[in-house]
Amino acid sequence: MNIDIPALNTKIGDKCADCPIHHRAVCAYCEKSELMMLETMKSYSNYAAGDTIIMAGDNMKFVGSVVTGVASLSQTMEDGRRQMVGLLLPSDFVGRPGREYASFDVVATTPVTLCKFERKPFEKMLESTPQLRERMLEMVLDELDAAREWMLLLGRKTAREKIASLLMIIGKRQNSLSPFDMNSGMKFELSLTREAMADYLGLTLETVSRQINALKKDGVIELEKKRHVIVKDFTRLLDETGDDADGGYVI
Amino acid sequence: MNIDIPALNTKIGDKCADCPIHHRAVCAYCEKSELMMLETMKSYSNYAAGDTIIMAGDNMKFVGSVVTGVASLSQTMEDGRRQMVGLLLPSDFVGRPGREYASFDVVATTPVTLCKFERKPFEKMLESTPQLRERMLEMVLDELDAAREWMLLLGRKTAREKIASLLMIIGKRQNSLSPFDMNSGMKFELSLTREAMADYLGLTLETVSRQINALKKDGVIELEKKRHVIVKDFTRLLDETGDDADGGYVI
DNA sequence: ATTTTTGTTTGATCTAGATCAAGGCGCGAA
DNA sequence: TTCGCGCCTTGATCTAGATCAAACAAAAAT
Known part of the structure; x- marks a missing residue:
């Protein structure tokens, strides 16, 4: 065969x-x-x-x-x-x-x-x-x-960077976006509970909640219905991940 | 061909x-x-x-x-x-x-x-x-x-568990040991600086130093010449890793 | 043999994030 | 429509590990 x-x-x-x-x-x-x-x-x-x-x-x-x-x-x-x-x-x-x-x-x-x-x-x-x-x-x-x-995320990033990285990864993946488009916002469903996110990021669910709300307060993202995220300022979110501007995030 | x-x-x-x-x-x-x-x-x-x-x-x-x-x-x-x-x-x-x-x-x-x-x-x-x-x-x-x-180590283990895990991994690997022998001690060269260990474990070098010396004080390991480790109590060290007794560590 | 350099220990203090503890907010079931 | 139950938020407090700061030890370099 x-x-x-x-x-x-x-x-x-x-x-x-x-x-x-x-x-x-x-x-x-x-x-x-x-x-x-x-x-x-x-x-x-x-x-x-x-x-x-x-x-x-x-x-x-x-x-x-x-x-x-x-x-x-x-x-x-x-x-x-x-x-x-x-x-x-x-x-x-x-x-x-x-x-x-x-x-x-x-x-x-x-x-x-x-x-x-x-x-x-x-x-x-x-x-x-x-x-x-x-x-x-x-x-x-x-x-x-x-x-x-x-491993870099788990070992060295701050809670805020961790959250930003997670949002980037899931957002990009769900929108099937290449690393270079979208200077405007993007919208996606975040189908994880705070607890699941915590388990992914090596944090507690309280910290996840606080950091997500901090990003909201700072105008980087908006939330509708708790699980739907709108990224208002894409470049800003990318900054918050702590990663090099160019690289990665092609999962 | x-x-x-x-x-x-x-x-x-x-x-x-x-x-x-x-x-x-x-x-x-x-x-x-x-x-x-x-x-x-x-x-x-x-x-x-x-x-x-x-x-x-x-x-x-x-x-x-x-x-x-x-x-x-x-x-x-x-x-x-x-x-x-x-x-x-x-x-x-x-x-x-x-x-x-x-x-x-x-x-x-x-x-x-x-x-x-x-x-x-x-x-x-x-x-x-x-x-x-x-x-x-x-x-x-x-x-x-x-x-x-x-990733489990980086996200969820304590500093002490991290050190114990690292020692287990390097020790086992260097002695080419299967997961089931050696109830006695083992001796090996730890050819990493405290800083390299810290970078591996997602810690600072000070914390690495303190935890290694804590394990020494507690009689789990001994040090000769700073980079040579003798594991006195193998079972104890395994306990300290936080891992299931049986599993893994076959790298 | 003495000075640098590089790595290690140890102490004092600080802080990010954990832990503990209430409430609140949907939403599906009855 | 109210009850109950999963989630989520928010506040107060605690602590493991980070940070800052010396001093020390061992190995290179001169």
Whole structure:
């Protein structure tokens, strides 16, 4: 078997024919689902907000990608301290080919639809499809870079910088914006609770609340309905992240 | 070209015939160096402590692996705040096939010998050698897991837990120990300055100094010559990390 | 052998963010 | 329409770790 899969080169923002989502990676194969179905046994699952999709230590039966909703990748210490180590938005890949057991919890933050493939058949496909493996490697390298950016945030940024960075990342991602447009404002839904944000940023929920309201008071953002953010002053928000003006934020 | 490279399955601790180091990944190809030399143009470089090996933004001319010494992967903010995002010990891979530019600084912490391959030929080899790509993917997945473990440390651990975790990681790695032996003590060289440790842990050097001396006073470790650590009570140190007794620390 | 330089310890003080403690504000259920 | 329950806000207080400031130790450099 050696099928040419042009969709492998799918970039963020391209649409996949089958799934109504922005695919950047693996689920791009859905386009070939008639072909792949046979051996990958694709299926969809829905999860309610708060559901644990995968627990650390679980035997990983499937890999897949997020179709709708937001899930989080997190770690919990025995005494309850929790750290989110990844945010899974639509098009993000879930699971690890070649890994028998999960290292982290995957929890649905909002209602989530997942597009699943059984792991074993997927791994077989991976073996026979060099482009897929290549794409996989590229994807994981991106994740690694993102994780390392996040380490800077966790280790060295102030609470305000952390919040600004989070807003930038989610806003940009949701608006599928390149690093250089939008000098005007942007508007997006922040589908995380204050607690989830705190777990992501290594803060307490009280500090998150205070900092968000401080940014509001300072006229950098506006809030409507608590979860809808309007960035009034984009350049200012970027400043507040503490990052170099040019770089990064392409997650 | 389709050479079988059994060394690809080299595990941590196995010796490579050519380089006098423990290879777990790519440099395992040195075993095949006669064959590969032609197109990969392997070479060695030495760096003094403090030398910048690669700067963020540099055009990456090579990939390679650390043969001797310790290097660090780090990020610096405009105002000088620095966060280490990875520690490169002997056998660790440096660089990113498929990436034109470096995302992070690589700095020699101690004198370092690097085994280098030009990136382009290496990438070509990667294309023609599926096992190599597979190995590469596995390696990057490990790094990603390690980065995420570190995110928990940075976001949620106390200063004391951070120090204990660092000592565990370096000690275990240097002694090539599996997670289950050594109920007695262990001894190792801690080749990082207090400042480097601080940059790694998201602390100040004063706090690092105080916490190390606190662990000494509490009888968990002993110090000889400032950079040589003797872990007196291994179980105790493990406790102090805050981690589950069983898990992880296989970097 | 003596001066620099570079790294480490230790103390005193300060502060960002944590912790503790009420209230408030939707919103779905009854 | 009111009750209850998840979120969110806001205030008061506390504290781990940062910051500031010396002095000390060990290794280079002269």
